[in-house]
Amino acid sequence: MSSNDTEEFVPGRKLLIRIVEDGHNFELDCDESTAVEEVQRFLESVSGIQVNDQLLFCQEMRLEAKQTLSAYKLPTDGREVFVYNRARMLSDSPPPPMERIDIPEISEPPFPSSNQDPHPLDDATDPALKALPSYDRQFRYHYQRGHAILKCTMLKFKDCERLLGEQKVQERALEAAKASMDHYYRRLYEMCMDFMKCYSQQHRYHSDLLANVGRDIERLRSCKLHPALQTQHRKCLLDFVKEENLRKLADNCNSSHKQFEAKIMQFKQMFNELKRRVEDLYTSKVSVATKDLELMIKDHQRYLNEQESIKQSLSKDVNTVKKLVDDCLSCQLSASLRPHDAVSALGPMYDVHDKHHLPKMQACDQLILKLLNFCVDKKNEMNFFVHNCMQNIAYVQFMIRDVRLQFPAFKEAMTRQDEHFKDLKLLRGIGPAYRACLAEVVRRKASMKLYMGMAGQLAERLATKREIEVRRREEFLKAQNAFIPRDIFASMGLFDTPNQCDVNIAPSDVNLLDIDIADVDRYAPEYLVGIPTKGGKHKTQKGSTSMSNDGLNSAEAEGNTVEPSEKRDSDDFLEGCESVEIAGTSKIEVENAKLKAELASAIAMICSFSPEIEYESLDDSKQDSVLKNVAEKTAEALHLKDEYGKHLQSMLRTKQMQCLSYEKRIQELEQRLSDQYMQGQKLPGGKDASEFGHSSVKVDDCKSEISGDGEAHMPYISSEPMDELSCTSALLDAKPEQFQQQLSKARGVDESMADSSGMLNPQLDSSMLEPHRHELEAGDKVEKEEKMQGQLGLPLTTSTTAEITLATAVEQDSASNVGGNLVLELQNLLADKSNQCSETETKLQAALEEVDNLKRELEINHKLLDESQLNCAHLENCLHEAREEAHTHLCAADRRASEYSALRASAVKMRSLFERLRSCITATGGVANFADSLRALALSLANSVTDSEDDFTAEFRTCIRVLAEKVAFLSRHRAELLDSCSRAEVAHKRLTKELEEKKELVSSLYSKHQLEKQANKEKITFGRFELHEIAAFVINSAGHYEAINRNCSNYYLSAESVALFTEHLPNIPSYIIGQIVHIERKTVRTPPVRPEHGIDQVDHLSPDTGTHRLALGSASSSNPYGLSIGCEYFIVTVAMLPDTNIHSSPPS
DSSP states (O other): OOOHHHHOOOOOSSSEETTTTOOOEEEEETTTTOOOHHHHHHHHHHHHOOOEEEEETTTTEEOOOOOOOOOOOOOTTOEEEEEEEEEGGGGTTOOOOOOOOOOOOOOOOOOOOOOTSSSGGGGGGSSEEEHHHHHHHHHHHHHHHHHHHHHHHHHHHHHHHHHHHHHHHHHHHHHHHHHHHHHHHHHHHHHHHHHHHHHHHHHHHHHOOOOOOOOHHHOOOOOBOOOOOOOSOSGGGGGOHHHHHOOOHHHHHHHHHHHHHHHHHHHHHHHHHHHHHHHHHHOOOOOOHHHHHHHHHOOOOOOOHHHHHHHHHHHHHHHHHHHHHHHHHHHOTTOOHHHHHHHHHHHHHHHHHHIIIIHHHHHHHHHHHHHHHHHHHHHHHHOOOOOHHHHHHHHHHHHHOOOOOHHHHHHHHHHHHHHHHHHHHHOOOOOOHHHHHHHHHHHHHHHHHHHHHHHHHHHHHHHHHHHHHHHHHHHHHHHHHHOOOHHHHHTTTOOOOOOOOOOOOOOOOOOOOOOOHHHHHHSOOGGGGGOSSSSOOOOOOHHHHHHHHHHHHHHHHTOOOOHHHHHHHHHHHHHHHOOOTTTTHHHHHHHHHHHHHHHHHHHHHHSSSSSGGGGGGOOHHHHHHHHHHHHHHHHHHHHHHHHHHHHHHHHHHHHHHHHHHHHHHHHHHHHHHHHHHHHHHSSSSOOOOHHHHHHHHHHHHHHHHHHHHHTTTTTTTTSSSHHHHHHHHHHHHHOOHHHHHHHHHHHHHHHHHHHHHHOOOSSOOOOGGGHHHHHHHHHHHHHHHHHHHHHHHHHHHHHHHOOOHHHHHHHHHHTTOOOOHHHHHHEEEHHHHHHHHHHHHHHHHHHHHHHHHHHHHHHHHHHHHHHHHHHHHHHHHHHHHHHHHHHHHHOOOOHHHHHHHHHHHHHHHHHHHHHHHHHHHHOOSSSHHHHHHHHHHHHHHHTOOOTOOOHHHHHHHHHHHHHHHHHHHHHHHHHHHHHHHHHHHHHHHHHHHHHHHHHHHHHHHHHHHHHHHHHOOBBBSSSOTTTTTTEEEEEEETTOOOHHHHHHHOOEEHHHHHHHHHOOOOOOBBEEEEEEEEEEEEOOOSSSSOOOOBBBBOOOTTTEEEEBBOOOOOOOSOOOOOOOOEEEEEEEEEETTTTOOOOOOOOO
């Protein structure tokens, strides 16, 4: 133990020990240095449990015999030690013995008799006085018997409390044992759930491998290698493994799989049996809980209290009768209480003792006895319950140990299963690996192109920065040159310029296969991967683009973390390529390269997924979050798709309008060329040079008109090169400089068209494209180009014909020798025309070459358009699947919304009903108004019955109706009760008045009777004085009142009686007449007091109660009346007579 624990540990003086099997408790005086072995020996001596069978636990800690109590912070107040008997936990151990309790018997006191307990009044002549001692003995007997019953009942009640305490101990011990068992069971349960989860995944994966071995072999056989990878021994993917060993290996794996599955089923049965036993232990309870028994015992406490009150009543009655007896012995009874009256008062008290008090105490004792028998039965039941529970707990703990010992073996078996299925896993992984390699080749090629573009862009940016820095330096030198000499600038080094930055990339990835993204599906089809699509609905093969998208979604749903750093790096690299412009390529090619890299990366990532991912399950919380994220992303994708679709439609309409305008202009230019050709054919061959020149001038004007028209439309066609292509034939006869200028403009327009086409998003919607229309337009363009070439060839043909005609004319004119000068002119003109034709042919060849270049660029654009269509198809597939999934989620959301609406409507209706009920309850007007409100509510609900109401409304209406009926009944009953109470109050007042009248009548009659009785008895006695007789006393010379008696003198009135008669008189009366209530006999003796010799018996009722009095004949200590020694005298106590006139002596 640490020092802190030692400081906090405050040892007690006694160790509380609880025996579990019977609940007995022991306290051992010990200290913290006492060894646990000594405690065990003490328990063996007091409980009989052998030391080897003892299991000592304190707060889930087992006490070892070799340790001391201080190791467990014992003894400490509030901590108890439970002792379990190991022998009782065995399955064949005998049941515990029955609980035996010695029920105490009531010790009856001896019946009173006058012989055993004589009393002075037993010999009295008056029957009333003689009955007083008998009542005294009977009351003391009743008290002693009641005390015995109470003592016996208290012992039984203590036994009940002891049995309850033992049952509580056993209950706490069982809870401690169950808690310990539950701790180990929970750990085992978690281990078992983890193991079964791993086994389920492995079992499903291995079952799929065994079921699809033939399919995997056929897939690998049908997939041929790339021609560059094929060798003499490797033609397909199946050649990577040995096919002859696969079938035998599959059979071995199948037998091992079935054997392991059978073992797992046995393990499941064993664990289910363990789980059932544990659940039975949790649900097992005794018939009566200790709390209920404790409440019963507390309820029976009132019987003890009742016996205590009866005992106090008996004690009070004993004291009362004892006082009466003592008063009779001392002759001190008052005038109003005579022996007959005392006896008549004691009779009902005796009847109460005999008929109520003692039988009630015996009945309470019997009830406590029944409680004790019930506690004994429940204690025996608890003993058997604890015995069975401890046996079951011991067996469950044995099963827990057995199951825990099997886990390492099963885990090792799972590892061996993985080793057996290693070759089958290799067979399954060949296809995805090959597809991933091909995708990686495509990705590297696209990434290298983007990488080089980024390098060029970086060089351009650095060059731009350098030019800015150079210009800034030059401006600085120009501004400061007027103030600082140049040599100072040179000394300060301000004439230096920044060096050029050359970005050179060494050639890499030169050995990659010459394949594109489309070749991935060609040489490694999608079915090689074997991962189902996300929805599980499409069983047919899809394109690689669809597979890549589904793979990304599935990876996102599964929370896959395969190579996160590489994925982030690739994303960052591709994001940096968004604005890359590579020399010789357009932006759409850059975008296609980026999309290729992304698609290839996605395909490689899907192929790199472990096949076990398919068989993993998501938790409910993860599934909800994944579904929520998918729904949000789907909604966002649908929104973006709709927006982009609208944008593409607007762009398509714009392009269609431009194409229509281009077609119209091409037709106009063709018509002009045709008209010009026809005009050239109509020119006669014999016209003079002036006409021919005039026609040529017209042609030139026409050409200039055409050229001017083309220039007029240049602002409109600045983004499209088609007008320049159409106007080439019309500009052939123009000047060479103008022709070259138009060609340069055409190239510029072509570049601007390429830029504008590159700005378009390559992911076009395939639904907006019409491939057949493009084919027709391409065919029309080819025909138009051929027609244009024919028309461009016409001027050459026309010039040749004109040359032949002119040559013939010259020959004829030379022969005739007519117009020699004209012939020379014609020859010169012919030479000029020939030169012009040669120039025209040269220009035509250049134009044809330009047309060929445009064709090649058009083919390139067609290829880019095809790739864009593929991307659009990919996007359409993604959007279609997203739309389907969004529709599914929308349906689910609508269903939940309808359910929520129904629940909300039901809640609103329920709230309205409860509001109406609350208004009825809180309405003012009393109970009658409340009943009327409930009745009205019930009628309203009954009248508002509809066919579409739910069960709750009907049940609520029924409850309100029943409640209204019951409240109406209670209201009527209350009114009847109030009426009855009012009538009862009136009757009570009337009876009270009659009773008072009767009381007054009885009082008057009783007074009259007393007066009559007094008149009969009021005769002054002058002879022998007896009690209750009337005596007359006169005052003597000494001032004492002396009785008038013929037979005996020396009867004096007591000082108390004198004070009674004279306390309200101003003067001393001359005589006193009163009724004798007590006579005390005394003798005049000498002053020394002799020993007392007539002491009466002492009557002890209880240890703390009792009285003792002096008997008659006790000597007086003085001689107040002046009598001689030895003379007897009597002190008489009298009571005042009613209506007695006291005559006072006249004043002296």
